[in-house]
Amino acid sequence: MENLTPEQRTPVRETGFEKARVGGEEMIYGALVAMTQGWPREYALNIFPNDRPLILNQIAEVQKAANDDEVQKNLTAFADALAAAKQRRAAIAPDATSRSVAWL
């Protein structure tokens, strides 16, 4: 590729950047699943309050940047799962005033 002019090599590089970008977004999705799923619900409800702001922020950021359908679909499903956890938590402890609940 070094033998090509900058103009000639740009489409190839564009493909590479796009592949790297999508791979990076898939990594974030996979990491979120690995870190937060599979927990028993009662544990998840206690853990999510501390981590949810960061996780939801990351999902929103990645969704903004992603134009890949599969990545979008995965992230939307994950954000929905977190929102459902939030609702369940609110139903369980609507009047709680602990620091964890304040994060909800």
Add this chain to the structure above:
Amino acid sequence: MLVALASPALAETPSSDGAALAARASDAAKELRTYLADLAKAGSRPDFSKPPASELFGRIFDMNGLAALPPPASNDFSWLLNWSAARGGIIKAILTFGITPPAGASDQAAIERNLVDYEDQQTVATSFLVRVVAREVQSLTLFMAQLPEDQRTPMRQEGFDTVRAGATKVLSGALITLTANARMLSAAIRDTGEVWVGNIFPKDRSEIMQEIATAQREVKDGEAKKNLAALGAALARRSSGRPL
């Protein structure tokens, strides 16, 4: 206590150095995006050779800061996510500078111009990406390893496998972009070689090895060729079952 039982890694205080660098990168990314948007509105183009663009860019893709961090830990991922979001948005913002989203076919010329004008920035960004992604894989590997057996669920393993597959795409994309600045990027690939050899799925190895061979043929720089050859040889040894 439940938090600690369910997630020892996330319950720990994140590495303050890494968290601070990630927060700094996140702030710089917001500032740089605003700066780029203002320039685009004014019909100007960014000059990354001088402030504020050079300084903001340097804070986001802080290669020295990343290199100076302590070894990866299982609780790194909380701040690595922050850093990932910051750098991912900026790579795209530079690539699509001057384009009103969503980019369409008529924007191809603008993208090509950005690729040519900001080739150095894209190389730095991709080199950083390779290094930080390797750290993400290492951190998550440690996270998975410290989980009690009953928490290593199939869904969690699937998430980890997605991370490894995504990381392989990052490496593959980086290999495809290797150009005149091959030495910097190939050094990042060489330095993180152990992570790649350990985490590229067997089904993906031959494709990556082909991409390495192609890149080796195309780069002129002797050191870059050597860096690429090192990873190619390590992957070949892994494939043949010989010691690394």
